[in-house]
Amino acid sequence: MNVLLLAEVNGGALSVDSTAKALTAAKRIGDVTILCVGNGCSDAANAAAKLDGVSKVLCAQDEAYGHDMAEPVSDLIVSLSSSYSHILAPSTSASKNILPRVAALLDVMIISEVTAVIDADTFERPIYAGNAIQTLKSVDTIKVATIRTSTFDASGEGGSASVERIDAVANPGLSEWIEDRVAASDRPELTSAGVVVSGGRGVGSEDDFKIIEALADKLGAAVGASRAAVDSGYAPNDWQVGQTGKVVAPDLYVAVGISGAIQHLAGMKDSKIIVAINKDEEAPIFQVADFGLVADLFDAVPQLTEKLG
Amino acid sequence: MMKVLVPVKRVIDYNVKVRVKADGSGVDLANVKMSMNPFDEIAIEQAIRLKEAGQADEVIAVSIGVKQNQETLRTALAMGADRAILVVATDDVHTDIEPLAVAKILKAVIDEEQPGIVLAGKQAIDNDMNATGQMLAALTGWSQATFASELSIDGDSAIVTREVDGGLQSIKVSMPTIVTVDLRLNEPRYASLPNIMKAKKKPMDEKTTADYGVDTTPRLNIEATSEPETRAAGIKVASVDELVEKLKEAGAV
Numbered sequence: 037m038n039v040l041l042l043a044e045v046n047g048g049a050l051s052v053d054s055t056a057k058a059l060t061a062a063k064r065i066g067d068v069t070i071l072c073v074g075n076g077c078s079d080a081a082n083a084a085a086k087l088d089g090v091s092k093v094l095c096a097q098d099e100a101y102g103h104d105m106a107e108p109v110s111d112l113i114v115s116l117s118s119s120y121s122h123i124l125a126p127s128t129s130a131s132k133n134i135l136p137r138v139a140a141l142l143d144v145m146i147i148s149e150v151t152a153v154i155d156a157d158t159f160e161r162p163i164y165a166g167n168a169i170q171t172l173k174s175v176d177t178i179k180v181a182t183i184r185t186s187t188f189d190a191s192g193e194g195g196s197a198s199v200e201r202i203d204a205v206a207n208p209g210l211s212e213w214i215e216d217r218v219a220a221s222d223r224p225e226l227t228s229a230g231v232v233v234s235g236g237r238g239v240g241s242e243d244d245f246k247i248i249e250a251l252a253d254k255l256g257a258a259v260g261a262s263r264a265a266v267d268s269g270y271a272p273n274d275w276q277v278g279q280t281g282k283v284v285a286p287d288l289y290v291a292v293g294i295s296g297a298i299q300h301l302a303g304m305k306d307s308k309i310i311v312a313i314n315k316d317e318e319a320p321i322f323q324v325a326d327f328g329l330v331a332d333l334f335d336a337v338p339q340l341t342e343k344l345g
Numbered sequence: 346m347m348k349v350l351v352p353v354k355r356v357i358d359y360n361v362k363v364r365v366k367a368d369g370s371g372v373d374l375a376n377v378k379m380s381m382n383p384f385d386e387i388a389i390e391q392a393i394r395l396k397e398a399g400q401a402d403e404v405i406a407v408s409i410g411v412k413q414n415q416e417t418l419r420t421a422l423a424m425g426a427d428r429a430i431l432v433v434a435t436d437d438v439h440t441d442i443e444p445l446a447v448a449k450i451l452k453a454v455i456d457e458e459q460p461g462i463v464l465a466g467k468q469a470i471d472n473d474m475n476a477t478g479q480m481l482a483a484l485t486g487w488s489q490a491t492f493a494s495e496l497s498i499d500g501d502s503a504i505v506t507r508e509v510d511g512g513l514q515s516i517k518v519s520m521p522t523i524v525t526v527d528l529r530l531n532e533p534r535y536a537s538l539p540n541i542m543k544a545k546k547k548p549m550d551e552k553t554t555a556d557y558g559v560d561t562t563p564r565l566n567i568e569a570t571s572e573p574e575t576r577a578a579g580i581k582v583a584s585v586d587e588l589v590e591k592l593k594e595a596g597a598v
């Protein structure tokens with residue numbers, strides 16, 4: 037089995053954590069070639085070549101590949117597809133945009149958010165916000181799948197794969213990137229952080245979210261949010277954890293002022309330790325919490341931040 | 346002026362607690378409340394707004410699945426869609442038509458209807474695939490703009506703000522295009538009672554997959570459906586001090 041793994045590349049740099057986690061899933065299937073795509077991808081390709089167990093790295097560099105635009109990147113992947121039995125990627129907003137397009141161009145189904153590889157044809161994936169797990173056997177000739185990174189450990193380093201430059205294919209010219217509005221932050225990235233502190237509607241305002249951020253900074257944590265907090269403008273969209281946001285599984289997840297709707301639980305219930313702080317003792321979040329504290333967050337969170345000093 | 350095509354899926358209502366059948370054959374959908382996929386309500390709302398803004402002249406809702414999808418389409422019509430197309434693909438409510446087959450049927454509908462834009466949901470909350478819009482874009486050869494939180498159309502292109510992992514991204518896509526809508530695009534309206542009454546008289550075409558010559562045989566065979574692992578019950582702590590103590594004991598801080 038030959039697996040083509042689309043690496044996550046941001047601004048020319050390899051996103052090591054997500055790529056190395058998807059690599060773990062890919063190695064269970066067969067021989068892995070990593071594809072780095074970008075407007076300048078040699079740094080990413082060199083980093084990918086060091087990952088453990090990679091056979092080869094392909095590097096496709098072109099202006100059209102700078103921002104993960106689905107149309108040109110899909111055409112590139114399809115042009116390479118005949119050498120592979122599997123085309124995989126870590127499940128990110130970029131791959132969720134690109135791989136279903138690739139799959140349809142190849143007339144195969146996409147297998148989204150794979151959480152377990154049983155064998156080369158058989159996979160597990162959650163459905164209904166994680167309330168059921170499906171075991172699926174693909175009958176397609178090429179398997180195209182995104183890998184839910186929160187359920188795989190990252191492969192280590194120590195590899196020394198060769199890097200091969202490949203040519204760009206023609207850009208269909210259907211779309212153009214305009215701008216990214218990305219807030220710079222010193223905090224760890226949400227999906228790879230060891231600790232996540234999330235706030236919900238109970239936090240009440242964008243200003244009061246500073247209470248959540250202060251606790252996060254004390255713990256060296258990433259900050260997350262419920263949909264209600266994002267919809268209300270307390271937190272940016274990329275902080276949303278849940279069925280239709282990011283899926284996280286840190287060692288410690290602290291949910292503050294979050295009721296625990298199934299759509300939120302879908303994004304965090306595989307965390308190792310869950311702490312819930314909520315003033316309503318009936319809140320469903322307590323059913324998944326290892327440690328629940330019934331309290332007003334405006335008292336409890338600043339105290340907690342201080343006592344963790 | 347252009348037509349807007351909106352695919353709407355009938356799914357288990359987002360408030361319903363899903364139960365896996367004891368024999369592992371699937372999820373129990375008998376006698377549970379079904380609704381329009383919440384993302385598709387957002388797509389219908391956006392389509393109606395395009396019409397209200399004079400940028401579109403007809404909103405067509407399409408649903409693929411069982412006959413009961415009529416109800417979902419009536420909801421779309423009551424919100425303000427002009428007409429509906431039901432494509433009956435199965436008579437079993439437990440059969441989910443895969444995104445690839447759905448996209449092929451939608452492609453055939455596009456060939457007939459020639460819309461200027463398709464507004465689909467980002468994700469169906471039952472199968473959580475997040476795929477149909479992207480697959481349809483591949484089959485039509487059109488541009489795609491997924492996870493949209495803002496949309497403006499100007500002549501032969503559209504500017505779309507997308508919700509991505511790092512924040513927001515703006516792109517320009519050529520028309521016709523396939524847009525998949527995210528949660529923050531708009532707040533869908535409720536259908537008023539007079540509009541629900543009016544919707545009963547709006548046209549609804551009924552077709553079958555055979556009319557479009559599409560084979561819906563699954564590519565992914567479901568071997569088993571199981572319950573996720575449940576978490577062991579936790580405890581309530583009485584104070585912040587006790588919480589800190591427990592976290593230290595557990596080695597979490």
Ligand SMILES: Cc1cc2nc3c(=O)[nH]c(=O)nc-3n(C[C@H](O)[C@H](O)[C@H](O)COP(=O)(O)OP(=O)(O)OC[C@H]3O[C@@H](n4cnc5c(N)ncnc54)[C@H](O)[C@@H]3O)c2cc1C
Pocket residue numbers: 235236237238239261262263264265276277278279280281282292293294295296297298299300303313314315316319331332333334359383384470
């Ligand atoms: C299609 C769809 C997709 C969705 N996707 C997601 C998703 O990805 N992620 C997600 O999170 N949600 C998602 N949702 C929304 C989800 O259903 C809930 O509405 C949402 O999670 C609720 O957010 P919340 O817990 O912050 O708000 P609420 O449910 O309003 O809960 C607020 C909580 O704060 C507590 N509280 C209030 N004040 C205080 C205080 N002073 N001190 C302590 N506690 C306090 C209250 O007791 C309450 O439990 C989705 C919904 C739909 C329909």
Ligand SMILES: Nc1ncnc2c1ncn2[C@@H]1O[C@H](COP(=O)(O)O)[C@@H](O)[C@H]1O
Pocket residue numbers: 351352353354355382384385407408409410442444447464465466467468469470472473474475476477478
């Ligand atoms: N059976 C269907 N009938 C109509 N629209 C569908 C159907 N399945 C998927 N869609 C559309 O595709 C979107 C994404 O679904 P999915 O790719 O299954 O997550 C939905 O929000 C709908 O807009």
